[in-house]
Amino acid sequence: xxxxxxxxxxxxxxxxxxxxxxxVAFTFDDxxxxxxxxxxxxEQRNKAMLAALAKHKVKAALFVTAGxxxxxxEGLAFARAWGExxxxxxxxxxxxxxLHKIALEDYQRQILDxxxxxxxxxxxxxxxRFTFLREGNTPEKRDGMRSFLAQQGYRNAYVSLDxxxxxxxxxxxxxLRKNRDADVSAIRxxxxxxxxxxxxxxxxxxxxxxxxxIAQVMLMHHNLINALWLDDVITMFKEMGWTITxxxxxxxxxxxxxxxxxxxxxxxxxxxMARALGLGKFEGWERLVDDGDYEIAALAAxxx
Numbered sequence: 431x432x433x434x435x436x437x438x439x440x441x442x443x444x445x446x447x448x449x450x451x452x453x454v455a456f457t458f459d460d461x462x463x464x465x466x467x468x469x470x471x472x473e474q475r476n477k478a479m480l481a482a483l484a485k486h487k488v489k490a491a492l493f494v495t496a497g498x499x500x501x502x503x504e505g506l507a508f509a510r511a512w513g514e515x516x517x518x519x520x521x522x523x524x525x526x527x528x529l530h531k532i533a534l535e536d537y538q539r540q541i542l543d544x545x546x547x548x549x550x551x552x553x554x555x556x557x558x559r560f561t562f563l564r565e566g567n568t569p570e571k572r573d574g575m576r577s578f579l580a581q582q583g584y585r586n587a588y589v590s591l592d593x594x595x596x597x598x599x600x601x602x603x604x605x606l607r608k609n610r611d612a613d614v615s616a617i618r619x620x621x622x623x624x625x626x627x628x629x630x631x632x633x634x635x636x637x638x639x640x641x642x643x644i645a646q647v648m649l650m651h652h653n654l655i656n657a658l659w660l661d662d663v664i665t666m667f668k669e670m671g672w673t674i675t676x677x678x679x680x681x682x683x684x685x686x687x688x689x690x691x692x693x694x695x696x697x698x699x700x701x702x703m704a705r706a707l708g709l710g711k712f713e714g715w716e717r718l719v720d721d722g723d724y725e726i727a728a729l730a731a732x733x734x
Contacts (some may be wrong), residue, residue, distance in 0.1 A: 452633055453673040454591065454646040455680035456483070456490040456664075459522055459559060461652025462508035464499030468606035468654070472499070475657040476508040480515055482660040486668075491518035491677040492652065493559045493587065496544045497525040506547070513553030518677055520557035520587055521545055529560065530567040534574045541584075557587040563649075565695035572695045587677075588686050591632045591648040592698040593625055597722035599655040605734060606654075616732055618659055620725040622666055629667070631714055635700045636685075639707070644700075645680035 458479070464472045483490055492512045499505025501524070513519045523540040541558060548554055558579060565586075566572035579586055598621045605612050629646070636644045650656055656663070667674060680686075685699070690706035697705075701718060717724060 451673050452643045452646070452671070453675040453680065454629070454648050454667060455675050455677040456488055456648055456650065457493065457520075457559075457587070457589070457677055458490060458650050458652045458656070459493045460495045460498060460526065461492055462494070462499050462505050462512075463652060464502060464505040464508070467603055468610050470654060470657055472504075472508070475652075475654060476511065478657040479652065479660055480511060482656075482664065483517070484515065485661060486664045486674065488664060488674050489516050489518075489676045491520055491555075491557070491587070493520040493522035493557070494544065494548050495522045495524070495526045495561075496547045500547055506551075509548065510551050513551045517553055518555050518557065519548055519551045519553045520555055520559060521548060521584070522559050523561055526561045528562055529564050529571060529575070534566075534571050537571075537575070538578050541578075541582075556582070556584045558584040559587040559589070560696060563589060563592065563696045563698070567694050569693065572693075576689065585681065586689075587647075587681075588699040589647055589649040590636070590644060590685070590699045591629060591646040592701070592718070593628050593649055594720075594722035594725075595621065595625070595650050595655055596653065598624060598725060599651065599653040601726060601729060601734065602655050602658075616729060616734060617655075618662070620729055621655055621659060622662060624722060624725045625663055626666060626670070627717060629670070629672070631718055632698065632700055634714070635704060635712075635718075638712075639700060639703050640685060644685045645675055645683040647677060647680045647686075 462476055466472055470478060492509065494500050494509055500509045509519060521541055521544050524543045525540065527537060527540060529537050566575055598617060602614055602617050605614055632646060633643060664674065690702040692702060692706045696702060704712060
């Protein structure tokens, strides 16, 4: 009897640990691009990302910027492949405008125009992700968008774990355009280090703000760097002991029901919460807003 009690207690402890273990959901913005690039063409990039997710049995979300290709048959087929593979299809506007620079009505029209293209796709959800994670630089835009999303039945598809993969992707493409066969192992290492640093920093911030590990929603992009090394990124998180969850499960965390009260809303939900609470320049904040400057400088020192 005592042995069975110990087993039951261990099982409960394990279940409690699993319930509170750090988890992360993978989401990708701006895709699918139909322009070819170095190393991989558009179709190869799309297939490589889907293959990496399938290998690890990860279900993700793709936030479609329709003007990048989904408004054409070949790009729509790329997006459809994500839905058919069990991934969520979300809305990221038609042409990726900056809400801070265009009229509120024009921004909302971009969302509705994109929706008409992607809504017939398998996996479609009424999820919207703000471009540049900017939710309005005036109270009128901020409140106007919150009202619009509620009226249209959209979820604000917040990001908690923001990465600057796009910046390192730009460097990768720059190097490979000069020499398709260039050794880019240093960029790979910089990328993995960058994602790890952001993950640990945002985990620490969630503990500071919420007193616990939240289910992190990570922002990445539909690009070459992930086509080449998404497999490595997922493996790294597993080796760190993190659980890979679905975007649906992550968004069930109550933290994603919050709407930080800030005059200029946006950025990572966690960073926005920190600023709404007046944390100011807390320890490590500069590495969360540097757009990958640290890694780019390190690569420059290596001649890249």
